[in-house]
Amino acid sequence: MKRVGLVGVTGYTGMELTRILLGHPSLRLTKVTSRKEAGQPLQRIYPFLQGTKLGDLEITTPDCTVLAADCDLVFLAVPHCTAMEMAAELRGLGTRVVDLSADFRLRDHEVYESWYQVPHTQSALLAEAVYGLPELYAERIAGAGLVANPGCYPTSAILALYPALAAGLISPEDLVIDSKSGTTGAGRKAGVGTLFCEVSDTFRAYNLTKHRHTPEIEQELGVAAGREIRLSFNTHLLPINRGILTTAYAKLSPGADLEKIRACYQEFYAGKRWVRLLPQGTLPETRWVRGTNFCDLGLVTDPRTDRLIVVSAIDNLCRGASGQAVANANLMLGLEEGAGLPFAPLMP
Ligand SMILES: NC(=O)C1=CN([C@@H]2O[C@H](COP(=O)(O)OP(=O)(O)OC[C@H]3O[C@@H](n4cnc5c(N)ncnc54)[C@H](OP(=O)(O)O)[C@@H]3O)[C@@H](O)[C@H]2O)C=CC1
Numbered sequence: 368m369k370r371v372g373l374v375g376v377t378g379y380t381g382m383e384l385t386r387i388l389l390g391h392p393s394l395r396l397t398k399v400t401s402r403k404e405a406g407q408p409l410q411r412i413y414p415f416l417q418g419t420k421l422g423d424l425e426i427t428t429p430d431c432t433v434l435a436a437d438c439d440l441v442f443l444a445v446p447h448c449t450a451m452e453m454a455a456e457l458r459g460l461g462t463r464v465v466d467l468s469a470d471f472r473l474r475d476h477e478v479y480e481s482w483y484q485v486p487h488t489q490s491a492l493l494a495e496a497v498y499g500l501p502e503l504y505a506e507r508i509a510g511a512g513l514v515a516n517p518g519c520y521p522t523s524a525i526l527a528l529y530p531a532l533a534a535g536l537i538s539p540e541d542l543v544i545d546s547k548s549g550t551t552g553a554g555r556k557a558g559v560g561t562l563f564c565e566v567s568d569t570f571r572a573y574n575l576t577k578h579r580h581t582p583e584i585e586q587e588l589g590v591a592a593g594r595e596i597r598l599s600f601n602t603h604l605l606p607i608n609r610g611i612l613t614t615a616y617a618k619l620s621p622g623a624d625l626e627k628i629r630a631c632y633q634e635f636y637a638g639k640r641w642v643r644l645l646p647q648g649t650l651p652e653t654r655w656v657r658g659t660n661f662c663d664l665g666l667v668t669d670p671r672t673d674r675l676i677v678v679s680a681i682d683n684l685c686r687g688a689s690g691q692a693v694a695n696a697n698l699m700l701g702l703e704e705g706a707g708l709p710f711a712p713l714m715p
């Protein structure tokens with residue numbers, strides 16, 4: 368058994384990490400932190416833990432020295448800006464870190480500073496951080512001390528377009544990525560924008576042209592394309608708790624057709640069990656991936672406009688955050704990538 372710690376257990380991604388780790392065969396959650404709930408047993412805030420091995424685990428205040436002394440690896444499920452200082456302290460103490468925030472995802476600290484509007488105080492650590500998308504970087508993740516867990520929207524967008532771009536089957540110009548997320552994507556902290564009456568029975572776009580996940584998607588799809596790219600990425604808030612549905616549009620390269628593109632995706636994702644290319648004619652839905660680590664993909668070509676349309680569905684909390692974080696931790700600790708990850712959807 369490897370011992371793991373979790374900073375930010377009371378947030379939505381902390382809650383999801385707790386759910387996953389409860390059933391993990393080789394990772395034992397030994398330290399959990401929250402500033403506001405310190406001193407409580409975990410079952411007091413999560414009644415679903417009553418009668419389980421995690422029920423009596425006491426929530427403590429975050430302390431990197433205590434975490435490092437006890438844990439082989441620590442998950443940081445805290446807001447960006449907070450994570451960078453803790454990651455540096457934990458790395459200094461020799462502990463492996465999976466950071467769920469955005470602090471180490473962008474390789475260039477100036478890009479981070481311009482999109483997040485805060486100084487990056489630990490830019491020296493950026494060189495050490497590995498971007499935690501296992502389908503692209505599994506080998507590097509396995510040897511990493513610090514993994515930057517991808518953003519939820521970027522996970523859905525990068526997996527949707529990477530193979531076609533890398534194979535030159537679509538143009539890197541004029542990519543359009545249209546994403547919709549459930550409300551847990553905004554975190555558990557109180558805010559008028561996520562009140563029940565503000566989000567139920569309505570559907571709206573937000574942050575058009577300036578969402579902070581834009582540079583992260585451009586960075587990784589730029590690797591696929593082998594050049595810098597600029598794309599349109601826009602977001603919408605769905606009146607559901609969990610799930611992201613992304614629809615991506617790209618101009619087909621000369622000679623590219625659906626048959627070639629499907630063959631390319633099949634080859635690219637062969638052996639990568641958490642990405643499922645759905646049969647032709649079937650499109651992804653958020654309900655079939657809810658609570659799982661799957662990313663479902665559907666491919667359509669439109670000969671009238673000469674475009675490829677890729678639809679991807681993930682669960683923002685599992686594949687888009689905590690499930691992916693556990694996959695990364697598994698790789699870092701020498702375990703099978705999928706150990707402990709849920710594969711059957713949470714049904715209605
Ligand atoms: N929600 C999602 O779908 C996704 C979230 N993420 C990222 O994961 C991280 C966590 O997100 P989420 O769980 O939604 O956030 P929440 O707002 O729901 O929870 C944040 C957690 O962090 C703790 N926390 C806040 N500030 C500090 C601090 N200064 N020091 C220590 N602990 C702190 C809080 O507890 P307390 O205040 O009591 O200490 C709480 O437990 C964020 O960086 C987010 O952007 C990434 C992908 C998807």
Ligand SMILES: CC(=O)N[C@@H](CCC(=O)OP(=O)(O)O)C(=O)O
Pocket residue numbers: 447467468469517518519548549550551552553554580602604
């Ligand atoms: C619905 C909703 O509000 N989603 C969040 C997703 C951000 C997130 O969680 O990602 P980071 O880890 O990069 O902060 C948003 O659009 O900001």
